[in-house]
Amino acid sequence: MCGIVGYIGERKAQDVLLKGLSRLEYRGYDSAGVAILHGHKMDLVKKRGKLKVLAEELNSGPIPGAIGIGHTRWATHGAPSDVNAHPHLDCKRRIAVVHNGIIENYLELKNTLIKEGHKFISETDTEVIPHLIEKFYKGNIEEAVRKALKLLKGTYAIAVLHKDEPDKIIGARCDSPLIVGVGKGENFLASDVPAILDYTKDVIYLENHELAVLTKAGVVVKEHSGRRVAKKVARVKWDISQAEKSGYRHFMLKEIFEQGDILEAIQTERLRDGRIRFQELAIRDNIFKRVKRIAIVACGTAYHAGLTAKYMLEELAKIPCWVDTSSEFRYRDPIVDKETLVIIVSQSGETADSLAALREAKKRGATVLSICNVVGSSIARESDGVIYIHAGPEIAVASTKAYTAQLAIFYLLTLHLAKLKNTIKTARYNMLIREFRRVPNLVKELLSEYKPDYNPLAAYAQEFKRYYNEKHNKSFFLYLARNINYPNALEGALKLKEISYISAEGYPAGEMKHGPIALIDENPWVVCIAIASKTYDKMISNIQEIKARNGIIIAVATEGDKEILHHNINYLIEIPKVEELFSPLLVVIPLQLLAYYVAREFGYDIDQPRNLAKSVTVE
């Protein structure tokens, strides 16, 4: 949550900060602000609302200066407002701080500082930081920051400016991401790589309890204690064009359409001559061989990928497996020991609950494998081994391409474990690899049916809106599926509710009679995943039960299925024929698109839905 940018160099800081913040807006978008130094003068501009409100203000009266810090906020303490927006200042308005994270002991610190005469103007936890730095400032900003950090409890990434030391920016982190972009005669601080990619691909990933001093000429990294640390400069492999919309109306649509290519790239990277390779993985096969049980732990969409993985791992690798949301795992007493493989799934690699779950699992002696997208993220670094999905930057808040890429990695991992544990016959293994190889092209074929000029899902979304209005906003969505597509029912519902704010629930279809059927009348639209599978007939029975109660049905069926047409369904979505095990990779695509088009029909801000942010680095 929240995005931080810092710049020191020769360019106009205002432009660099605005550009950087626009690349980080996915992290929070309820207010934004900058503090810029020009000689010994500090200008502060902060505004409630999206970044464009701040940009309009700055563009109507540009601020000079080539050193500054900026912030885009996702509110935790204090409502979105101009006053609560970052940067925050000390009493004498000499120190400016932007912060991502939560200072858990801020009330205690604030009360002490108030007693000592400090004046607070915001409701934020962050404001204690500039006041603490002010308290310790004796002519050396770095030293004052270090003393202040000692008193902070919680999570933070911060960037700090002092107007009497206009030749440096200080950055520091503890459990919130912060990177340094290394340029020539200029340097950058940011929460994430896209913010700096317009200027440099050379990056230093700061670790917890490290502090960086940025000047125009260079970067010095130290531990919070002051001891210097030698850091490697890494080269980012991807390009800024990957973080742009490239002609698509929204990042979400672009990311949905990237999925065929990403699945193909995963296969090219990981599959050679029928052999599966996880080059970067530091966990050896003899450890996998000893694994007696698997716990998959994740949040949101990544959790749904984990739920799907349970079906494949138990069927093929014959390893008992359970799946937990990170926030539940970390607060109960999970049975996890040396023989347990804990798999943490996280696109961002920074989700606070997943990181805490990882630490809990390690404390209990488990081997921790993570499946992440963001290279060098906290979860990737702290696990015993990581497999990267290499899906490229996912900017839309609603996760799409990371989900299918996580599933693809799970398929490969499952087949790898099945082979290691000897739980699969060679003929079946070879058949599944052959079938899996077809999937990227099938996904591309499926996506090619949803061209902007003729798009059945856009038409269904239009119909839904008309119906919704006619039913006085009482319509909602139910998603039903069975077996390995049940998690897709959850995922379809999550996509729809998060970007269109329409109530949507996913259910295993067999549970209908145990409660949800009471919801069925003419109001709900029920998405029934009824592809060719061993539970097809059961799904057909569910469809009949819904029709008997006047529900509106969108059926997701396999191309060529004639029978489904006899069941009076209202709308049909077809997916290419594929081995049932791999069908989740295809089924989810129209569900993502349906959510997208419903939100678009209602005119919502698809890439930045209300109340959400991409990377949940707070509990």
Ligand code: F6R
């Ligand atoms: C939903 C969505 C979220 C994330 C969840 C986990 O579209 O994006 O539910 O999946 O916040 O995030 P990561 O994968 O970064 O740990």
